[in-house]
Amino acid sequence: MSAETGNVPRLSRAEHGRAASPVRVVHLGLGNFFRAHAAWYTEHAPDAAEWGIAAFTGRSPDAAESLGAQDGLYTLLVRAADGPEPEVISSLSAVHPGADLAALRDYFARPEVAVVTITVTEAGYRRASDGSLDLDDEAVAADIAALRDDPAGDDVSTTPGRLVAGLLARRDADTGGIAIVPNDNVPDNGAMVARVVGDLIAEVDPSLQEWVDAYVSFVTTMVDRITPRTTDADRSEVKTLRGVDDPEVVPTEPFSEWVLAGEFPGGRPAWDDAGATVVDDVAPFEQRKLWLLNGSHSLMAYAASIRGHETVADAIADSQVREWVEEWWDAAAPHVPLPETDVTAYRKALIERYSNGNIRHLLAQIAADGSQKIPIRAVPVIKAELGAGRVSEGALRLVSAWIAHLRGSGAPVTDPQADLLQGLVTGSVDNGVDRVLEWLGLKDGQLRDVVVQQVTDLEAPGATKEEK
Numbered sequence: 001m002s003a004e005t006g007n008v009p010r011l012s013r014a015e016h017g018r019a020a021s022p023v024r025v026v027h028l029g030l031g032n033f034f035r036a037h038a039a040w041y042t043e044h045a046p047d048a049a050e051w052g053i054a055a056f057t058g059r060s061p062d063a064a065e066s067l068g069a070q071d072g073l074y075t076l077l078v079r080a081a082d083g084p085e086p087e088v089i090s091s092l093s094a095v096h097p098g099a100d101l102a103a104l105r106d107y108f109a110r111p112e113v114a115v116v117t118i119t120v121t122e123a124g125y126r127r128a129s130d131g132s133l134d135l136d137d138e139a140v141a142a143d144i145a146a147l148r149d150d151p152a153g154d155d156v157s158t159t160p161g162r163l164v165a166g167l168l169a170r171r172d173a174d175t176g177g178i179a180i181v182p183n184d185n186v187p188d189n190g191a192m193v194a195r196v197v198g199d200l201i202a203e204v205d206p207s208l209q210e211w212v213d214a215y216v217s218f219v220t221t222m223v224d225r226i227t228p229r230t231t232d233a234d235r236s237e238v239k240t241l242r243g244v245d246d247p248e249v250v251p252t253e254p255f256s257e258w259v260l261a262g263e264f265p266g267g268r269p270a271w272d273d274a275g276a277t278v279v280d281d282v283a284p285f286e287q288r289k290l291w292l293l294n295g296s297h298s299l300m301a302y303a304a305s306i307r308g309h310e311t312v313a314d315a316i317a318d319s320q321v322r323e324w325v326e327e328w329w330d331a332a333a334p335h336v337p338l339p340e341t342d343v344t345a346y347r348k349a350l351i352e353r354y355s356n357g358n359i360r361h362l363l364a365q366i367a368a369d370g371s372q373k374i375p376i377r378a379v380p381v382i383k384a385e386l387g388a389g390r391v392s393e394g395a396l397r398l399v400s401a402w403i404a405h406l407r408g409s410g411a412p413v414t415d416p417q418a419d420l421l422q423g424l425v426t427g428s429v430d431n432g433v434d435r436v437l438e439w440l441g442l443k444d445g446q447l448r449d450v451v452v453q454q455v456t457d458l459e460a461p462g463a464t465k466e467e468k
């Protein structure tokens with residue numbers, strides 16, 4: 001299949017001489033990060049010809065329609081500091097709307113399908129604050145009712161629901177072991193998915209759990225590649241550089257890292273030969289990345305957007321923001337269980353990555369879903385500092401900036417828990433801080449005084465870069 005828009009051609013397999021590999025991987029969440037990361041590693045694995053991916057959108061069917069019109073091909077626009085390098089990626093052998101449960105079940109039931117990868121954002125796993133499946137979530141409740149009523153029906157909309165629907169189909173087909181590989185920024189993400197899937201199974205069909213225990217491996221990962229949303233400028237650049245009209249361009253940075261731990265009972269692509277690292281324990285890498293990278297990202301998303309910045313590159317060029325980021329790293333670094341030299345080198349590399357002005361990574365994108373991120377990016381560092389006898393201003397500033405953001409400063413609030421959180425911060429700064437610290441499990445008089453002062457400073461007239 002090939003398509004044209006005006007006189008500018010779309011991508012097609014015939015044009016690029018790329019045959020689709022047989023589907024052996026299913027992916028849930030056809031967003032930009034997956035296309036810059038797991039799909040790129042699969043493309044570059046030496047056995048790529050044996051491992052095609054069937055990818056399903058998370059919610060809207062749009063990406064499946066648009067990618068389908070170009071045979072699943074898309075351009076990865078690798079934006080180095082010294083210029084862009086486009087690459088056509090062909091590892092997506094099939095693309096489907098997430099609602100196509102019949103296709104999903106069909107893949108899960110095939111014996112040659114051995115891996116399910118996932119990137120649906122932190123919120124997509126539908127967890128309650130204790131990490132269990134949120135049974136009060138309306139979509140979760142609807143999936144429970146739908147799967148009880150008809151395990152082969154089409155009305156299943158959440159990621160845990162779709163995983164359980166697929167696993168029921170695989171058990172019924174008796175097609176053996178499979179690995180589930182979440183690639184979202186959540187600590188111990190393999191155990192996290194196992195938990196929400198197990199909680200749903202308990203509600204829907206407890207007899208499935210024994211089969212899952214015997215045949216399903218939940219792999220834990222650390223993933224890293226800064227991948228912003230696509231802009232029209234990215235699409236125009238690909239048109240100029242390559243003479244194709246590719247609405248599905250994905251911009252990304254040159255750096256990439258993938259660390260995995262777990263079993264693959266049905267095999268996997270040779271991702272390690274494409275640069276991935278397989279280890280026994282992901283935790284040290286995950287803490288290094290989640291605290292140093294994602295923590296400082298969130299700090300900039302809230303604190304630097306209050307100072308009027310739009311992108312990470314703008315933010316890190318502001319000496320005040322850079323100082324806050326360094327203070328955050330000073331607080332987090334002693335708790336990363338890796339040699340100090342590694343951590344120092346990682347910090348230095350992050351400054352270079354953040355300063356890449358060719359990557360337009362919007363602070364507003366990073367600011368989204370703070371309810372899912374602050375508890376895993378800020379709270380462990382604040383608690384570790386308390387454990388070491390320190391009330392760390394550098395660590396607390398992340399929570400203070402988030403509170404100021406919830407109260408209306410800086411980037412807009414986009415969060416599944418926005419109503420609850422914005423309710424917590426109404427009224428005086430003192431009361432808002434008390435309620436949020438309690439919600440975070442950080443009720444402590446010393447912390448409170450620091451946070452109240454920091455929120456007050458961040459909200460003060462003159463706190464923006466223009467007015468300083």
Ligand SMILES: NC(=O)c1ccc[n+]([C@@H]2O[C@H](COP(=O)([O-])OP(=O)(O)OC[C@H]3O[C@@H](n4cnc5c(N)ncnc54)[C@H](O)[C@@H]3O)[C@@H](O)[C@H]2O)c1
Nearest residue numbers: 029030031032033058059120121122124184185225226227
């Ligand atoms: N973008 C990055 O730089 C980056 C880097 C490392 C890890 N990640 C991880 O990847 C995730 C996705 O990032 P992205 O840049 O691909 O975002 P994106 O918006 O491009 O894609 C998100 C995907 O998740 C799906 N989704 C969103 N909310 C969902 C929900 N509630 N239920 C089911 N599906 C849902 C969307 O439909 C889409 O397919 C991040 O949240 C993060 O955990 C991203």
Ligand SMILES: O=P(O)(O)OC[C@@H](O)[C@@H](O)[C@H](O)[C@H](O)CO
Nearest residue numbers: 185223224225226227294297366
């Ligand atoms: O993707 P999120 O929403 O979990 O977090 C926003 C950024 O911190 C994140 O996307 C980083 O850019 C990424 O984790 C780098 O690998």
